[in-house]
Amino acid sequence: MMKLSPGDKVLQVFIYLLLLLLGFITLYPFWNSLVISFNTGSDTALGGITFWPRSPTFDNYMVVFRDDRISQAFLISILRTVVGTVLSVLFTAVLAYGLSRQELMGRKFYMVFCVITMYFSGGLIPTFLLMREFGMMDTFWVLVIPGLISVYNMIIFRTFFLGLPAGLAESARIDGCNHIGVLVRIILPISGPVVATLSLFTAVGHWNDWFSASIYINNPDLIPIQTLLKQILNSNIVTDQLLQAIGSSAAAQDRLALMQSVTSKSLIMATTMVATLPIIMVYPFLQKYFVKGVLIGSLKE
Helix, strand or coil, rough: CCEEEEEEHHHHHHHHHHHHHHHHHHHHHHHHHHHHHCHHHHCCCCCCCCCCCCCCCCCEEEEEECHHHHHHHHHHHHHHHHHHHHHHHHHHHHHHHHHCCCCCCCHHHHHHHHHHHCCCCCCCHHHHHHHCCCCCCCHHHHHHHHHCCCCHHHHHHHHHHHCCCCCHHHHHHHHCCCCHHHHHHHHHCHHHHHHHHHHHHHHHHHHHHHHHHHHHHHHHHCCCCCCHHHHHHHCCCHHHHHHHHHHHCCCCHHHHHHHCCCHHHHHHHHHHHHHHHHHHHHHHHHHHHHHHHHHHCCCCC
16 A cells, blocks of 8 residues: 555545535435425425424325326336337447448448437427427327437447457358347347446436427326426416315315425425436446446447
8 A cells, every 4th residue: 555645645635525525515405305305394484404304294295196197297207218218229229230330331421420410400390390290299109209319329339339249240140140130139138238328328318308298298198207397396386286186085174284284395395206216216226337338439439
């Protein structure tokens, strides 16, 4: 072990303190929202809620999970994330495999053509008109098909495929595999880190996207959770709407107690946690793939 000088020790302590401060600044807003979601709304309105619920309650989450709109939006988000991620990774990998083949004529032109789309697009209005002409307005597939191919992910896939031994594909072709067989049976099974990393990036993008549904979806049954959360955040009055989830069969005394316990702010925080926690829980399982998967695209072209 190399002995540190007094100056190095001071610098090391400063770096640790700075990292702790940055970590606290990053995590505290999320923790404060979580605390407020478990605190009674009337008590939260008094202020002073910092690190722990002062008046703990599950009423906020009870109202949230009894709201049919939120349950439906949650299911739509899950379905969109799963279907969109699987299809996007599959189609992007197919494109990347094709552009990685040396025998493909004009592959440099196709590559340049793909890269141009990263910097220039048709714009919002032409895209809206295109989706309408294709008849995808107010359909589930308008949330999936427009983002089916990611050029950035394709470049990472292609770079990884170029780094694989050429003999793998050649031996499979000699044994009778076509290109789809080579990709599905040989290439993808050994591409675990890059597939896991890009799958997570794609899933996070689908889960967090609220803008697409706000443009293309008018049917409330097809609105994902993030778009619904955006609508709630833009609304000044959400308590009365969400309290309908209690049902008219509830006792008047229980309804009165709940109306005094739940406020718009507490419901917004609870809804935010419901929309955020599922995707956060995925990160620890795929964290080991991050560094290797991200660095793949920076090694060579």
